[in-house]
Amino acid sequence: MTAFLIVLVIILFGITVLQMAKIFGMSKTPEQLGESSEIASDKDNNINGWLMLMFVFVTYAILIVSFWKWGEVLLPKAASEHGQGIDDLWLISMVLIFFVGFITLWLLSYFAFKYRGNKNNRALYFADNDKLEFIWTVIPVIVLAGLIIYGLFTWTDIMNVSEDEDPMIVELYAYQFDWRARYSGEDNTLGEANVRLIEGANQLGVDTSDPNAQDDIVVNELHLPLGRKILFKMRSQDVLHSAYMPHFRAQMNCVPGMITQFAFTPSVTTEQMRLDEEVMGKVSRINSIRRKNSIELMAKGEEALEPYEFDYLLLCNKICGTNHYNMQMKIIVETQEQYDAWIAQQATIATSLNK
Ligand SMILES: [Cu+2]
Secondary structure, three states: OHHHHHHHHHHHHHHHHHHHHHHHHHOOOHHHHOOOOOOOOHHHHHHHHHHHHHHHHHHHHHHHHHHHHHHHHOOOOOOEOOHHHHHHHHHHHHHHHHHHHHHHHHHHHHHHHHOOOOOOOOOOOOOOOHHHHHHHHHHHHHHHHHHHHHHHHHHHHHHOOOHHHOOEEEEEEEEOOEEEEEEOOOOOOOOOEOHHHOEOOEOOOEOOOOHHHOOOEEEOOEEEEOOOOEEEEEEEOOOOEEEEEHHHOEEEEEOEOOOEEEEEOEOOOHHHHHOOHHHHHHHHHHHHHHHHHHHHHHHOOOOOOOOOOOOEEEEEOOOOOOOHHHOEEEEEEEOHHHHHHHHHOOOOHHHHOOO
């Protein structure tokens, strides 16, 4: 250890000496210095100036190409009532960011180019300008305050669930690495549950003696009736997960030991979404990739891929372990009648666990 420290001190001392030599060199007058390769010549300044200008155009070009080439992978229209609010907020923020970014990037690069070093130019001594500083402080303050206030209003609007809306209560249960949904049944009240009660078929640890739990229904495919407000109660069995339903613009963390919630009203059925032009375009692009891969697979004697059909998904958006990427559950939005017919066929806790 001592030897290491001594070596370290010697190295640091060497660096100090080198740095000091450099500083003394820089403090020499031009006459003492003569022509030195350490000092930028007008040729160097020209090259750097033009590079700065090219940088801004290359950045703009990359931006345009990215939008043109990958714009189609963005999410389709929102499938929930509050979704439009999120999309508007997103759009306004992005337009502002791109507008300001576009201008500031241009100013930065263009000024670096315009005022590139030149032996015949002298720098202007410019202390400050109160008016200019006032303008560039006040404008961002107003814009940011407006954005934040608008965002807060949108957030409270989405997160406040009033009793009169009479939301349907559904539990989303996350575990490594899958989801289960628990419908609260006729009474619209979930029975008590605790991970300590997990045993055998009682995968979610539902308290089977709780009267409220008797009509609860546990499923691995989420069906939602169109136009009905759903209040999701999230639980996690093991680690942090995040219930992410991108088409509904909804996301909430699932935290072990506590219940979090998020509510939304589905506004587009799965059938309707499949007929949406944008979604149909995505599906056909995905299927053309799958067809190409299928040809390769069949050449190797393997099975071809099934054609893809659009479905809403519940995904996990917290890196929760090795199979996180595949932690998903299908969501089907359907009419009230279709939903009623489906739920009537599902087994309640009373029939499946308390036989
Ligand atoms: Cu997860």
